[in-house]
Amino acid sequence: xxTTFLLNGHTIVVPRLGTFSLSCNGKLIPDTRPAKVETDExxxxxxxxxxxxxxxxxxxxxxxxxxxxxxxxxxxxxFQNIIVL
Numbered sequence: 781x782x783t784t785f786l787l788n789g790h791t792i793v794v795p796r797l798g799t800f801s802l803s804c805n806g807k808l809i810p811d812t813r814p815a816k817v818e819t820d821e822x823x824x825x826x827x828x829x830x831x832x833x834x835x836x837x838x839x840x841x842x843x844x845x846x847x848x849x850x851x852x853x854x855x856x857x858x859f860q861n862i863i864v865l
Contacts, residue, residue, distance in 0.1 A: 786842065798846040807836035 785792055786802040793799050813829050814822040846854070 796847060796849065798844055798850055801843045801845075802840065803843050804837050804840040806833075806838065809833065809836055 782792060782800075786800065789802070791799055791801040809832050812825070812832075814825045817823055817826050
C-alpha cells in the first residue's frame with residue numbers, strides 16, 4: 781500500500797518519524813503522443829510513446845526526511861564495539 785501511494789506521486793508523512801517521497805531522474809523525449817487514441821495505429825503509437833517514457837526513467841529512489849527529533853536522536857546515538865565469544 782505504501783509503495784502504491786509513492787508510485788502515484790503521494791508523499792507519506794509518518795508522525796514523529798518523518799516524510800517519505802519518491803524521486804527519479806529521466807531523459808527528455810519529444811511529445812509524440814497521438815492527438816486521439818481511437819484506431820489500432822493510434823493505440824500502437826500511444827503504447828510506443830509510453831514505453832519511451834518508461835525507458836527514460838532511471839535512478840528511482842525513496843527519499844526520507846526525518847523529523848527534527850529523529851535528527852537530534854541520531855546525532856546523540858553512541859555505539860560501542862561488543863566482542864562476542
